[in-house]
Amino acid sequence: MLPRHDTSGWIRRTGEYVSLCLAGAGLCLSLSRWWCAALGPSWQTPVLFVCGVATADFLSGLLHWFADTWGSAAMPLLGRRVLHPFRVHHANPADILDRGFVDLNGDVALVTAPVLATTLWIPFDADWGAAAWQYLMSICTAGLFTNQIHQWAHSPTPPRLVRFLQTCRLILRPQMHCSHHNAPYDSHYCITTGWCNPVLEKLGFFVRLEHLITTLTGQQPRHDDRSFSTARSV
Numbered sequence: 191m192l193p194r195h196d197t198s199g200w201i202r203r204t205g206e207y208v209s210l211c212l213a214g215a216g217l218c219l220s221l222s223r224w225w226c227a228a229l230g231p232s233w234q235t236p237v238l239f240v241c242g243v244a245t246a247d248f249l250s251g252l253l254h255w256f257a258d259t260w261g262s263a264a265m266p267l268l269g270r271r272v273l274h275p276f277r278v279h280h281a282n283p284a285d286i287l288d289r290g291f292v293d294l295n296g297d298v299a300l301v302t303a304p305v306l307a308t309t310l311w312i313p314f315d316a317d318w319g320a321a322a323w324q325y326l327m328s329i330c331t332a333g334l335f336t337n338q339i340h341q342w343a344h345s346p347t348p349p350r351l352v353r354f355l356q357t358c359r360l361i362l363r364p365q366m367h368c369s370h371h372n373a374p375y376d377s378h379y380c381i382t383t384g385w386c387n388p389v390l391e392k393l394g395f396f397v398r399l400e401h402l403i404t405t406l407t408g409q410q411p412r413h414d415d416r417s418f419s420t421a422r423s424v
Contacts, residue, residue: 192282206296213299216306242328250336251380262414294337302334340381343367
């Protein structure tokens with residue numbers, strides 16, 4: 191039988207609801223603060239937006255790479271909560287389609303909410319304030335929906351608007367994400383827009399980083415994958 195993701199208990203589910211509410215509130219309050227300040231867009235806005243979304247894509251790849259590559263699903267704290275879902279996803283990619291909205295997006299909201307909180311305190315009267323706000327808000331807005339975008343990349347029938355965004359390459363395309371699901375699952379980690387994948391693959395970024403970490407620590411990448419090899423072969 192293929193492995194499946196863990197079912198959330200009521201404590202974890204409550205935390206996911208709270209995280210989503212906090213992230214949503216932070217997003218709305220920060221946008222309201224910008225609106226009330228009547229700052230409006232500038233020539234920097236599209237540049238900062240693209241840079242912020244690209245940063246969110248890179249960060250999604252960095253986290254994805256870490257969760258896929260290092261540690262064990264048996265580790266305390268991070269093992270079952272963070273690493274196990276990624277290892278299960280390789281053995282059973284369709285499992286992500288069975289995850290509900292709260293379960294899928296709650297953990298990302300938990301990480302995003304504190305960053306959104308900082309945007310409420312950025313001084314707009316400082317020279318750097320408006321630019322910093324726009325950049326951070328772009329990161330948070332794109333990053334908040336990373337897992338949802340990832341699920342849509344696996345869905346055979348995503349909503350029409352989602353298909354349009356995928357076709358326009360504004361969010362992760364299924365065709366690009368398929369490259370990640372070829373064993374040994376060591377490429378195309380970025381799952382928000384996928385913009386960073388070609389550049390990082392060309393540079394050999396993650397391969398070089400793995401070699402450096404192995405040299406410094408002696409740890410071998412993806413050693414825990416062997417525990418899921420039987421499930422994949424079923």
